[in-house]
Amino acid sequence: MTHRERFGNIFNFRTVDRIPVYFFGTWRETKERWIKEGYTGNVDMNLDKGPQLDGMDPDWETGLWDNHGLAITEAIGDFEPCVLQEDEIRRVVRSSLGEVYIERKDGSSFNHTLVYPMEPTRKSWNRVKCFYDPFDSRRYCEGLAQKASELNAKDAVTTFMGGSLYGWLRSLLGVENVSYLMYDDPELYEEIIGHFTNLFMTVMKPVLDVVKFDFVYFFEDCCGATGPLFSPAFYKKVLDKYYKKLIHFYKENHVPLALIDSDGVSEPLIPCWLESGFDIIFPIEVGKWQASPVKLREKYGKLRMLGGVDKHLICGPEDKLREHLLALKPCVSYGGYIPIPDHRIPPEVSLAQMHRYVKIFNEVFNG
Numbered sequence: 001m002t003h004r005e006r007f008g009n010i011f012n013f014r015t016v017d018r019i020p021v022y023f024f025g026t027w028r029e030t031k032e033r034w035i036k037e038g039y040t041g042n043v044d045m046n047l048d049k050g051p052q053l054d055g056m057d058p059d060w061e062t063g064l065w066d067n068h069g070l071a072i073t074e075a076i077g078d079f080e081p082c083v084l085q086e087d088e089i090r091r092v093v094r095s096s097l098g099e100v101y102i103e104r105k106d107g108s109s110f111n112h113t114l115v116y117p118m119e120p121t122r123k124s125w126n127r128v129k130c131f132y133d134p135f136d137s138r139r140y141c142e143g144l145a146q147k148a149s150e151l152n153a154k155d156a157v158t159t160f161m162g163g164s165l166y167g168w169l170r171s172l173l174g175v176e177n178v179s180y181l182m183y184d185d186p187e188l189y190e191e192i193i194g195h196f197t198n199l200f201m202t203v204m205k206p207v208l209d210v211v212k213f214d215f216v217y218f219f220e221d222c223c224g225a226t227g228p229l230f231s232p233a234f235y236k237k238v239l240d241k242y243y244k245k246l247i248h249f250y251k252e253n254h255v256p257l258a259l260i261d262s263d264g265v266s267e268p269l270i271p272c273w274l275e276s277g278f279d280i281i282f283p284i285e286v287g288k289w290q291a292s293p294v295k296l297r298e299k300y301g302k303l304r305m306l307g308g309v310d311k312h313l314i315c316g317p318e319d320k321l322r323e324h325l326l327a328l329k330p331c332v333s334y335g336g337y338i339p340i341p342d343h344r345i346p347p348e349v350s351l352a353q354m355h356r357y358v359k360i361f362n363e364v365f366n367g
Contacts, residue, residue, distance in 0.1 A: 283307030
């Protein structure tokens, strides 16, 4: 069975020969630790994905964020990126969108934004809107047909970034300003996400005509430690119709599954996501919120899920990790679920412990 067949069968509740072993990348410090501990494979310190470990299935995240180099859906700014200020620990950077932020040189801490690319006003949106021109000729690569042929021939699960109706605006405005915009000027918010919706469909149509993808990935990160950052009522009133439009478009263009990505306490939005047509919920963060694939399956029946493994248990006692994975076995046996660590692997996890995780995973689910 190929990697693509296996993935498709699992999420269509069909039998498979085994459960694939995936994860969702690592911190930079984790990569540095693993290299010191003897890892010799390819490592890209500038990306969160990987590295690929022996015994794991090909990384499904590879190519996701830049659409495999086939097309650019993200903003194309007109500022020259530059370093405005720098010392031994930090640098102040201006991005191509005009964002000014502080980044640390010594670790993976979040950047601290000083100036966001956009203000929550129509005037500001009219200025930023040109960064999201769907007809900008720079959005497509050369040799699309050849690259598409190579990607189609690759035996690995492939996806692309096909939607962001909250996450992008949160990055443009910050959480506080996007929250005010949603309630102070919902018409402007809806105009912006309508533009994003058309951008995704316009840019991706030529790609979907020649490439077969296994699922489309929607990046939102719209939930926090206490729940969603907007109400289900707002979702139903404003967001739902645009998600439905995008998902319908992708499925008409032969993309079989749609995944929604949000960290945090996301359960209050799950009924909304299912109504919109999303197929897979990711990453089912366990952590301090104790999200549970078992409880979600009991509540929602044939809910499809990717994630749900507490990454912090990977560096803990072996018996606790095994117990945790065994508790997920009924969900796996039912189908529609692939357990993977619920976010980036932190530097507390050694290379040996990650190999131990792969070993125990296979013993529990594929033994």
